[in-house]
Amino acid sequence: MAETTEYEMLKLLPSEIHGWKAHGKAKLYDRETIYDYMDGAGEIYLTYGFKKLIVKRYEKSSGPEIIVEVFDMGSPEDAFGIFSHGQGRETKSAGIGQDSEYKGGLLCFWKNKFFICIRGERETPQVKKAVLALGRLISKAIEAKGEKPELLKYLPENELLEKDLRYFHKHEILNYHYFVADKNILHLDGYSKAVLARYKDDKSYLLLVQYQNIELANAALESFMKVYMPDAGQKGVIQTENRKWTAATLHQNFLIIVFDALDKAEASSKVEVVRNRLR
Structure with a gap:
């Protein structure tokens, strides 16, 4: 499966959602630099087909920061795989992407070859609403579904x-x-x-x-x-x-x-x- 460009990944992300606006430049990490963003957890992604990660931050004057992480896992199989590694925090799907979980301000889901995590630095009803809305928009922007292993x-x-x-x-x-x-x-x-x-x-x-x-x-x-x-x-x-x-x-x-x-x-x-x- 062809590797997605940084530009194509950025196109998945909206500029604003429920008053939260994209802040600063998105940061890009690959297999060589992922440890600059996450220490021990980087090794987990590398055991799968991880290609690159884009991190985008959203800010609102009256609310906590929301952080979006979009992982290109190289294939739908490995996007499913990294999702399956962390699943079990919640028994019910959030209904986003091909499978998803939301708990405590953190939404994780997979669709096609992408694994996405969206988290609010503090959970409030408004943050939850924005996080889930972000997830739905990103999922919709990923047009095709992928096959499970x-x-x-x-x-x-x-x-x-x-x-x-x-x-x-x-x-x-x-x-x-x-x-x-x-x-x-x-x-x-x-x-x-x-x-x-x-x-x-x-x-x-x-x-x-x-x-x-x-x-x-x-x-x-x-x-x-x-x-x-x-x-x-x-x-x-x-x-x-x-x-x-x-x-x-x-x-x-x-x-x-x-x-x-x-x-x-x-x-x-x-x-x-x-x-x-x-x-």
């Missing part, structure tokens, strides 16, 4: 907690949501595609990873089995220290793992359901 279609329907779904590429993001190991034993890199989800029934976790080829998937399973479940044997299922069950298997270049199932049969069954959806 194809990997999601292999997940079992109606069995997972929607707000606990995470899409990512690197093991740092996996460990943030479910710690597996200090080292990258699943061989996750910028080319692997992974989704972590949680079941409604027993709150167990499903990890589905798509590698570039079968050889990489085999190597990842071998590494995982050796470190995480060395006593599992050929069946690929074992009870872990927390007295719950983990199961792992492959289908072509896909690795399927279920963590924290309540019993052995449930762990094996959930892995097989996903495996059958891949066939």
Whole structure:
């Protein structure tokens, strides 16, 4: 997907909204300079396909500042991914973009290859109204919608907690949501595609990873089995220290793992359901 120019990103932003006026020059950050704007959080965006960020400030004499951040994530898949990394603050969508959340003066949403955050430095009814209006205008200015990651279609329907779904590429993001190991034993890199989800029934976790080829998937399973479940044997299922069950298997270049199932049969069954959806 073609990279968006600074001018094209600026065109998404209105000059005024409900009395708040754009103030000063918008600031542009790329993969080299993102740390100038955000320290530790910059690393999270870089694990996705982040290209550039534009930051615009809005001021009003009688109200707190509103800050708009527009991230070009390079693809709709990674715009969805970075949104999914932070979702769960609110159970209900704000109805903006392709999915959104608003809480405490902060609106985040994604549409096409863009991830947008709009926040008021202090929440008031007027700030909330302006933040949501800004979001609607920016969403409308992004004409096309984008497709969610194809990997999601292999997940079992109606069995997972929607707000606990995470899409990512690197093991740092996996460990943030479910710690597996200090080292990258699943061989996750910028080319692997992974989704972590949680079941409604027993709150167990499903990890589905798509590698570039079968050889990489085999190597990842071998590494995982050796470190995480060395006593599992050929069946690929074992009870872990927390007295719950983990199961792992492959289908072509896909690795399927279920963590924290309540019993052995449930762990094996959930892995097989996903495996059958891949066939």
